[in-house]
Amino acid sequence: MDLPIILKNLLEAQENFDSNSYSECFSDDPKVFDEGKTHKGKEEIKDWNEKTNEExxxxxxxxxxxxxxxxxxxxxxxxxxxxxxxxxxxxxFEIKNEKISSLKITD
Incomplete structure (x- = not known):
């Protein structure tokens, strides 16, 4: 599959449970929507990813x-x-300037 490099980087970070690298795939003012909650900014996204990785x-x-x-x-x-x-x-994913600006996870 032909994925944008930033998504390859995100998937690799997730594979390694590396929340720092995961959050660095996002722009300076990103949003993630998952399980009815919105996480804003790299720090919130990093914390959300760490929590889901641990759990x-x-x-x-x-x-x-x-x-x-x-x-x-x-x-x-x-x-x-x-x-x-x-x-x-x-x-x-919405990608702008080779960074993820928005991610919405749905079924």
Whole structure:
């Protein structure tokens, strides 16, 4: 699959449970929407990623990628130590200036 480099970097950071590198994939004023909550800024995103890594040991497997308007959508199989694992989720990214400005995680 042909992924933008910033998404390859994000997936590698997640694979290594590296919340610092994960948060550095985002722009200076990013937003992440997950499980009904919005996380704003790199520090909040780093904290959110650390917490989910500790709680769930989240692993992502990309199933599909496509672009729709200004959004890159990754369909992923998400596994970890949570009820119902694995599940299929969509990661909807807005990328500007080679950084992630927005991520919305949906089913």
């Amino acid at each position: 769930y040991k989240t692993k992502l497997e990309v199933i599909d990628v496509f672009n729709e308007d200004q959004t890159t959508i990754l369909t992923t199989k998400v596994s970890g130590t949570f009820d119902g694992s694995p599940i299929v989720l969509k990661y909807k």
